[in-house]
Amino acid sequence: MKHELTINKTHWQEMLKHVQEHVPLEACGLLAGKNDRVEKVIPVRNQAQSAVRFVMDPYEQLRAFDWIEANALELLGIFHSHPAGPETVSRTDIAESAYEVIHLIWSRTGDRWEARGFWIENGGATEVSLQIVD
Numbered sequence: 001m002k003h004e005l006t007i008n009k010t011h012w013q014e015m016l017k018h019v020q021e022h023v024p025l026e027a028c029g030l031l032a033g034k035n036d037r038v039e040k041v042i043p044v045r046n047q048a049q050s051a052v053r054f055v056m057d058p059y060e061q062l063r064a065f066d067w068i069e070a071n072a073l074e075l076l077g078i079f080h081s082h083p084a085g086p087e088t089v090s091r092t093d094i095a096e097s098a099y100e101v102i103h104l105i106w107s108r109t110g111d112r113w114e115a116r117g118f119w120i121e122n123g124g125a126t127e128v129s130l131q132i133v134d
């Protein structure tokens with residue numbers, strides 16, 4: 001498992017903006033980079049257009065994977081929002097988790113958004129450390 005993900009403030013804000021723009025729907029996207037450090041945030045359309053789940057648009061996801069490979073980066077994480085909670089991965093997230101990457105969950109209390117990272121394995125989730133840097 002991975003224990004840590006490093007994200008700079010610009011990328012953090014990019015994710016936050018994408019997530020906020022889609023309230024009340026869940027928003028999602030991919031995090032690409034190298035050596036556990038994010039170098040690119042790739043928003044992906046939530047095909048489910050739902051407030052309680054997300055399904056990445058398969059075409060956009062494929063394009064993103066191609067871009068990541070073409071730029072010699074790795075898929076490090078998948079982020080999505082829980083506009084109505086919970087602040088952790090849901091049962092559905094665990095059941096539908098298809099990639100061995102860090103899952104970053106954005107949740108809010110009032111207008112304040114927070115993100116937490118999780119590693120999903122063997123039907124459970126373990127919190128991982130998110131390092132926010134300049």
Ligand SMILES: [Zn+2]
Pocket residue numbers: 053080081082089090093
């Ligand atoms: Zn979720």
